[in-house]
Amino acid sequence: MEYINDINIQEAVIHILDNNSSEPVLNEYTLELTEDIYKFLHKHIEKCLKDEELKTAVFNSERNIVKEIVQDYLNGVDSDILGLSKELARQLFLIMKGNVNIPSCDLIIVSLVTDVGPMIGILKMDYVKNFTHSVEFVNDKIGIGIVPQAAGLPASSQRIQKAAFIKPIREDNVFDLYVIDKQKKSNDDDEYGANYFMNSFLGCSIVANKRDMTKTFLKASEAWTRSNVSENAEQAEKIRTTIKSKLKEEDSINIEEVSKELFKDNPTQKQDFEIFMKDNGLENEVSVDKAWVEKKLKRVRLKIDKDIDLYINEEAYHDDSKFEIQRNGDGSINMIIKHVINYIEK
Structure with missing residues (x-):
């Protein structure tokens, strides 16, 4: 298997995909890669690329918007990371609206330079329930409580369930992308809902590697x-x-x-x-x-x-x-x- 040892984040964009909304909330700006944000993203990407569930895959021969727009970006035809990320977010949101089993998330798109070449990373950050304190004044006295935060992002110590890292497609490629597509162990998940990320969104198939x-x-x-x-x-x-x-x-x-x-x-x-x-x-x-x-x-x-x-x-x-x-x-x-x-x- 081709391992990636060096990762450099060039640009990143985050969008909100809430299944309870009628439209995705699309960002008009790239993320400011402060030291903390860069470290947060880098740790998640590094953890994904070392994950035991990471697979190699090839795009299917059928026409696929994700494949086409990402290749345009990687080949320099279109260098607009915002436009690319918005279109990826719209495509995933359409699939999410068609199946209530798909959890809401923040979608992060990253442009990467690695030791094996440039890549586009797609990180589906499913929400996790976090807790924080709340402070209020009751009869001039301080009251401190604990309140849940339903839309928290996974901490860098947690593992992402679905992610993809797409390479430029070349004739001599053994594979086109790395994929993590972990499935929930549930008898209630129908086939479409369970396999939406690879089948419907990415349009790819697993390739066996060493x-x-x-x-x-x-x-x-x-x-x-x-x-x-x-x-x-x-x-x-x-x-x-x-x-x-x-x-x-x-x-x-x-x-x-x-x-x-x-x-x-x-x-x-x-x-x-x-x-x-x-x-x-x-x-x-x-x-x-x-x-x-x-x-x-x-x-x-x-x-x-x-x-x-x-x-x-x-x-x-x-x-x-x-x-x-x-x-x-x-x-x-x-x-x-x-x-x-x-x-x-x-």
């Missing part, structure tokens, strides 16, 4: 292991260790070869493992995202027989002078923590 394939492979391997070898800790440890070693050591993983190595004495498990991987959308060859693996495997978190939680860094896990796994030959294992000098309770 990080997604690597993440899916690790997650599917763990899911298969939990379901099929839950009563054999020795085999489960072998599977997990082998999978992690492959991810750290190899640039690509052949699922058939890995399953052959893991289940050479059990063709039924081998076939079942390969089918399970395929059912999770993985082809036989998985390209490994080394940056994601390095970050993900820094820590090992173990839940042992439902009674013990163990949180250990990777270096200590593989250091026989600190931690050791002994195989008992009956499917069980011993996990030994060695040479403890100091410990605390939490």
Whole structure:
């Protein structure tokens, strides 16, 4: 996956999209990027671009206003950030008015320069309920209360649910934009309401990338292991260790070869493992995202027989002078923590 490490905000505009209003409230000025506002936006953008839910996507072939006006801006045909942001706000507001399940928000459009080129960022800032104090005088005495603020913006420590970062479209692009489109876990959301951001507004489709394939492979391997070898800790440890070693050591993983190595004495498990991987959308060859693996495997978190939680860094896990796994030959294992000098309770 192409990671972005350097972000510079050039311009930003904010508009109000209130589902209870008949029209959006459109700004006539760009934001004054004071130090606090710049830091607020930068933290949100940085958090989005590092989010585990960030996907890569391509625009669909059908005509799409968002794609066209953003490309005009990025290619220098139209350099009016206000006009661009207003049109994006109108398009999203039309969709919002067609579905009551879409929450009101402030829409922030940002023009970015990054280490991979210029981009337009679209941040849908759903309102969060905040509280503040209120002061009033009652019979010449000060009364202080707490009142809710229904239209507060997410703090920089909170995560945005929907955002997009659009690149200039080029023939050699593997993808055109980054997207975050988190869904609420609700049975009441209809298909249109649940997928409006990507389907109706952006008009794009997800493209698998190295990080997604690597993440899916690790997650599917763990899911298969939990379901099929839950009563054999020795085999489960072998599977997990082998999978992690492959991810750290190899640039690509052949699922058939890995399953052959893991289940050479059990063709039924081998076939079942390969089918399970395929059912999770993985082809036989998985390209490994080394940056994601390095970050993900820094820590090992173990839940042992439902009674013990163990949180250990990777270096200590593989250091026989600190931690050791002994195989008992009956499917069980011993996990030994060695040479403890100091410990605390939490």
